Amino acid sequence: MTLLQVMNGKWVRVVGVAGGIGMERRLAQLGFLPGNKVRIIRAAPFRGPLLIDIEGREIVLGRGVAARVLVEYI
Amino acid sequence: MRFVLIGQPNCGKSTLFNQVAGYHAETGNFAGTTVSFTETKVRVLGDVVELVDLPGTYTLLGTNPAERVVLDYMISKPVDAIINVIDATHLVQGLTLTLELMELGRPMVLIINMMDEAQRQGIKIDGEALSRLLGIPVLPMIATRGQGIHEAFTTTWHIGRSAKLPNPPLYNSELEQSIQKIKNAIERNGLTISRRAIVVKLLEGDPKLTEQVNAKNPAIADLVKKQLDKLCHQSSRQAVWLVATERQKIARDLARGVQAQTQTHLTLRDRLDDYLLHPFWGYIFLLAILSLFFYGVYGFGSFLEEPLLDFFNNLDELVLSTLHTSGLVAQVVSGTIQGVSGGLAIVLPYLIPFLIGLGFLEDIGYLTRIAFLMDTLMHRIGLHGKAIVPFILGYGCNVPAIMSTRIMEDKRDRFLSAALATMVPCAARLSVIFGLVAFYIGPWAALGIYLYNLLIISITGRIITHFLPEDSPGLILEMPVYRLPTIRTVTAKAWFRIREFLFEAWPILIVGSVILAVMNYYSITQYINNALRPFNLLLGLPQQVGTPLIFGIFRKELSLVMLAQAFGTTDFAAVMSSQQMIIFTVFVVFYIPCIATMVTIRNELGRKSMWHITALTVLVATIAALIVRLFFLIF
Numbered sequence: 229m230t231l232l233q234v235m236n237g238k239w240v241r242v243v244g245v246a247g248g249i250g251m252e253r254r255l256a257q258l259g260f261l262p263g264n265k266v267r268i269i270r271a272a273p274f275r276g277p278l279l280i281d282i283e284g285r286e287i288v289l290g291r292g293v294a295a296r297v298l299v300e301y302i
Numbered sequence: 303m304r305f306v307l308i309g310q311p312n313c314g315k316s317t318l319f320n321q322v323a324g325y326h327a328e329t330g331n332f333a334g335t336t337v338s339f340t341e342t343k344v345r346v347l348g349d350v351v352e353l354v355d356l357p358g359t360y361t362l363l364g365t366n367p368a369e370r371v372v373l374d375y376m377i378s379k380p381v382d383a384i385i386n387v388i389d390a391t392h393l394v395q396g397l398t399l400t401l402e403l404m405e406l407g408r409p410m411v412l413i414i415n416m417m418d419e420a421q422r423q424g425i426k427i428d429g430e431a432l433s434r435l436l437g438i439p440v441l442p443m444i445a446t447r448g449q450g451i452h453e454a455f456t457t458t459w460h461i462g463r464s465a466k467l468p469n470p471p472l473y474n475s476e477l478e479q480s481i482q483k484i485k486n487a488i489e490r491n492g493l494t495i496s497r498r499a500i501v502v503k504l505l506e507g508d509p510k511l512t513e514q515v516n517a518k519n520p521a522i523a524d525l526v527k528k529q530l531d532k533l534c535h536q537s538s539r540q541a542v543w544l545v546a547t548e549r550q551k552i553a554r555d556l557a558r559g560v561q562a563q564t565q566t567h568l569t570l571r572d573r574l575d576d577y578l579l580h581p582f583w584g585y586i587f588l589l590a591i592l593s594l595f596f597y598g599v600y601g602f603g604s605f606l607e608e609p610l611l612d613f614f615n616n617l618d619e620l621v622l623s624t625l626h627t628s629g630l631v632a633q634v635v636s637g638t639i640q641g642v643s644g645g646l647a648i649v650l651p652y653l654i655p656f657l658i659g660l661g662f663l664e665d666i667g668y669l670t671r672i673a674f675l676m677d678t679l680m681h682r683i684g685l686h687g688k689a690i691v692p693f694i695l696g697y698g699c700n701v702p703a704i705m706s707t708r709i710m711e712d713k714r715d716r717f718l719s720a721a722l723a724t725m726v727p728c729a730a731r732l733s734v735i736f737g738l739v740a741f742y743i744g745p746w747a748a749l750g751i752y753l754y755n756l757l758i759i760s761i762t763g764r765i766i767t768h769f770l771p772e773d774s775p776g777l778i779l780e781m782p783v784y785r786l787p788t789i790r791t792v793t794a795k796a797w798f799r800i801r802e803f804l805f806e807a808w809p810i811l812i813v814g815s816v817i818l819a820v821m822n823y824y825s826i827t828q829y830i831n832n833a834l835r836p837f838n839l840l841l842g843l844p845q846q847v848g849t850p851l852i853f854g855i856f857r858k859e860l861s862l863v864m865l866a867q868a869f870g871t872t873d874f875a876a877v878m879s880s881q882q883m884i885i886f887t888v889f890v891v892f893y894i895p896c897i898a899t900m901v902t903i904r905n906e907l908g909r910k911s912m913w914h915i916t917a918l919t920v921l922v923a924t925i926a927a928l929i930v931r932l933f934f935l936i937f
Contacts, residue, residue: 244540247775249507252542254778257360259395261547262539273581276678277687277777285392286783288674290686290776 231280231289231297236268240299242282247296259283260297303462304352304380305455308372309387310399311358312782314415318387318445319355320794322455339371346459354381360395361546362402363508366711373508376406377494383462384410385454387443390420390427391783393561397553398546404438404468407496409461412440413454418447419783424564432560438468446788470498473548476536480505480529487522505530506545571784575671584675591668592694599655599698603729606651614643630823637819641812644857645803649699649898652729653803656698657796660706665787665795670779677777683760684767686777689719696726700899701807703728704906705799714770718763720907721915724895725759725922727752730858731891737862739887743880751884755891758926762918806905807898814856814897827868841885841927844869844878855894881934885927892923 234240242264245252259282260266269279269286278294280287289297309315323342340355356375357368364370375381386403388396393414400412414420414427433440439457443450472478484501503511504526516523530541539547578587618639625632663669669691677687688709695703703723710716727735740748821827827849834848846868854861865886869877878886894916895903904912 249542251775252540253363253507254366256542256546257363258778258780261543261550263547264550270575270579272579272674272677274678277674279575279579279674279781283394285395286781288670288687288777288779288781290677290778292776293778296775 229299229301231266231268231278231294231299232291234268234299236270239265239267239302241302242266242297243300244298245296246298251293251296255293255297258287259285265302266297266299303346303349303382303459304354305383305385305458305462306354306356306375306381307385307387308356308399308403309358309415310360310389310392310396311780313358313387313389313396314445315358315387316355316795317788317791318413318415318443318451319353320788320791321445321448321451322353323355323794339375344455346455349459351455351459359399361399362406363503363506364510370510373503374510376408380494381408382465383458384408385413385458386410387413387415387445390414390416390442391423391425393425393427393557394550394553397556398549400436401471401549401552404436405470405496405499405502407467407470407499409464409466410438410468411454411458411461412436412438413443413450414440415443415445417442417450418444419785422569426562426564428560428562432556435556435559436468446786470496471549471552473545473552476533477505477544477548480533484522484525484529487525501526502545505533505541507541574784578668578671579674584671588672588675591663595659595663596697599652599659600729602655603652603698607647610647610651611643614639614647618643630820633819633823634816637816638812640819641815644811644815644860645808648730648857648859649701649803649808650800652698653702653800654796656695657702657799658792660695660702661792661795662787665785665792667782667784670781673777673779674781681772683722683763684770684772685715685719685722685763686772688777688779689715689722692719692723693726696723696728698729700724700726700728700895701803701902702799704899704902705802707906712773714773717907717911717914718766718770720903720911721766721918722759722763724899724903724915724919725755725762725892727755727891728858730896733859734862734890735887738865738874738883742875742883747880747884751887751891754888754926754930758892758922762922802902802905803898807901810901811856811898818853818856837924841889841924842931843882843886847886851889851893854890854896856897858890858896861890881931885930885934888930889923889927892926893920894923895919 229240231240242260242262244262245255245260264283266280266282269281271278275291277288277290280289280294307315307319319340319342322344323340339357342353344351344353354375356372359369359372362369362373362376364373384403384406386400388400403410412432414429417427420427427442429440429442439461441450441454441457443454445451473481481498481501484504485497488497488500500511504515504522512523512526515526530544533544534541537544577583618636621635621639622632625635660669672690672694673687675687676690680687680689691709692703692706695706700723703726704720707716707720707723710719735748735751739751830852831845831848834851835845838845838847847865850861850864850868853864865874874883894900900912900916903915
């Protein structure tokens with residue numbers, strides 16, 4: 229399951245990142261490491277980006293990026 | 303002695319730097335990149351210390367320009383002490399960078415900033431305990447209020463003097479074994495950072511170091527690869543995460559031991575995003591905030607522009623009449639005055655409030671929110687949400703707009719947003735739109751020009767995107783919490799950018815004005831008109847507009863002034879049809895950004911980009927004007 233498929237407000241856990249080493253690295257820097265808890269706070273309208281809470285930090289991810297974050301329900 | 307400030311983005315590092323540096327700081331560019339660092343001299347316990355503010359970075363892996371600058375700086379320059387600033391409200395994330403820095407083998411001090419914010423959120427941090435666990439001094443700070451700065455610098459001075467090196471963090475035994483094996487294969491001499499740091503960077507896959515090792519020492523590269531395969535197999539983790547997860551684990555253990563969470567007091571500030579990022583109200587607020595911002599900038603700018611222009615025009619006349627001549631000297635003096643007044647009366651009155659207002663919006667955290675709200679719309683022209691900033695700025699002046707493209711990481715995104723932002727009608731072009739179209743034809747026609755401009759920009763964006771496809775998968779950025787900026791940080795930031803205009807773009811503007819005056823004196827204008835005749839025929843414009851268009855390259859509003867001079871009258875209705883006025887204005891709005899903008903593009907993006915954008919704007923201007931002409935011919 230990808231982060232894009234998770235309902236707003238629901239806590240999930242990061243399993244991995246699909247999308248090349250560059251993407252893995254950039255997301256890892258922002259806290260997208262396996263096992264970390266993540267939640268969608270809100271989404272911008274018109275299929276806009278998502279505001280994510282990862283380990284207490286707020287990150288904006290475009291939908292294309294969110295689709296590459298693999299997660300599982302806690 | 304030399305101290306470096308290192309911290310993650312939004313940790314308040316620049317606030318600290320501006321508190322101690324004031325307005326004397328110098329920006330330096332690191333060879334090969336455009337991401338700059340700032341340095342200043344501070345006096346600590348009688349010593350003059352060089353303080354370097356490196357760009358904010360999450361980790362030390364050189365995977366983006368900002369990180370590259372930090373790592374390259376640490377590798378190539380001798381540093382006496384690292385001042386690592388972390389945000390008290392994000393202790394775990396901050397400590398991961400701290401652990402990475404401790405590996406470098408340099409004397410180090412840890413500053414826990416934003417203690418007031420942490421207190422508000424009910425977070426308590428035991429600095430002494432953390433200091434014991436890490437083995438480096440840990441000091442609290444509230445940089446915005448200047449609290450803890452003195453202590454931080456005296457402690458850093460002592461640590462730098464004693465050259466006491468921190469102990470690197472210890473990872474799990476498998477990782478440690480691999481580190482030891484590779485470390486033994488690396489020679490000791492000629493290194494500025496510890497061998498351990500190099501090994502860890504290789505295991506993390508730092509692109510530049512890996513490339514160097516591959517080229518110079520394939521045996522080590524091979525060893526690293528073997529060890530990585532083994533580690534990945536043991537832990538069933540991808541290589542990228544091996545060290546990062548270990549660091550996070552250590553950081554979490556540390557935080558658990560020193561941090562206590564008490565009651566939180568949620569205030570309006572924590573709920574502000576419910577309104578400002580609301581799917582409907584968010585856009586209403588955005589419109590209101592931006593209108594207020596523009597209204598403020600135009601109000602302030604025009605309030606100053608008029609009397610300043612009057613002053614310079616009077617001065618010009620006075621000088622000409624006292625010189626008792628209309629000879630070359632008088633023309634040169636007059637040209638100089640015009641160049642000076644162009645910067646002082648037309649650019650600066652808008653640039654200053656614009657940069658201060660922008661700095662305020664940026665520091666308070668609103669610009670990131672605009673990027674969040676506008677991302678979808680910007681994707682339609684091949685850019686993402688961050689590119690909205692240069693567009694907003696462009697309406698005031700293209701110079702800060704080009705400077706602000708720095709926030710884009712991707713080169714292609716930077717080029718495209720710069721190219722499109724130069725087509726946004728700035729305050730100078732506003733004077734042409736209003737002085738000609740609104741005045742002679744009507745305000746609705748002027749509004750039409752603005753809308754037509756947006757349409758053409760979108761189409762241009764889409765066409766360029768067709769040839770230069772968007773390759774970034776989308777927005778990735780940290781949403782900062784709302785913070786009240788300090789006046790000092792905002793003014794210091796505005797001053798850096800104003801200074802760039804003052805010392806780089808303005809002199810060229812003055813020289814350009816003088817050259818024009820000389821050209822005018824030797825009546826070269828006739829040749830220009832003749833040279834541009836085919837072009838004017840194409841657009842159906844009177845031949846006299848040739849020179850005003852050339853003059854407009856120097857200063858866009860000059861094209862209107864020169865138009866009056868070329869026709870010998872200010873009653874444009876007598877010499878141009880309303881259709882010609884519209885075609886002329888459309889062309890002026892799009893073609894070549896003024897000299898000051900061109901110079902800024904060269905400084906920010908390089909000479910090649912400058913010529914590409916210039917050529918593009920001429921092409922777009924011609925096509926846009928032709929479309930209008932055809933429209934008039936048909937209807």
